[in-house]
Amino acid sequence: MSATTTYRVTGMTCGHCEGAVTEELSALDGVSSVKAVASTGLVTVISEAPLDDAAVRAAVDEAGYELAGRA
Template sequence: MTQNTYRVSGMVCGHCARFVGEEIERVPGVNAVTVDVDGGTVAVTSDRALDVGEVRAAVEEAGYELVS
């Protein structure tokens, strides 16, 4: 298991967190997603190392931006 934390800009409420979490959960290998709206972060637990491009695409699909 691996865990990574990513910064996401534009999230301001619980609905934002839900959209981002749902999209990231669709990435193959993701087991759990914890979104911290106040901190602007997303913690992702997966059973393999994730390609940041996959996570970025999921965040963008939800309408937000992954911050480098």
């Protein structure tokens, strides 16, 4: 059973931003799909199980953006 979670990420403005966030979140264990949309600031993550919010925050920080929370 998979888990789908949508997060609000601030600072994304373009396709490069989407790619950076997608790359970092895709590296988390159990993540099967990431869809980042700069125009809305929303990132939808599909994973095998619910993700630890601290791990998601760290990945978004590593990409250079800020996790504003779940959408």
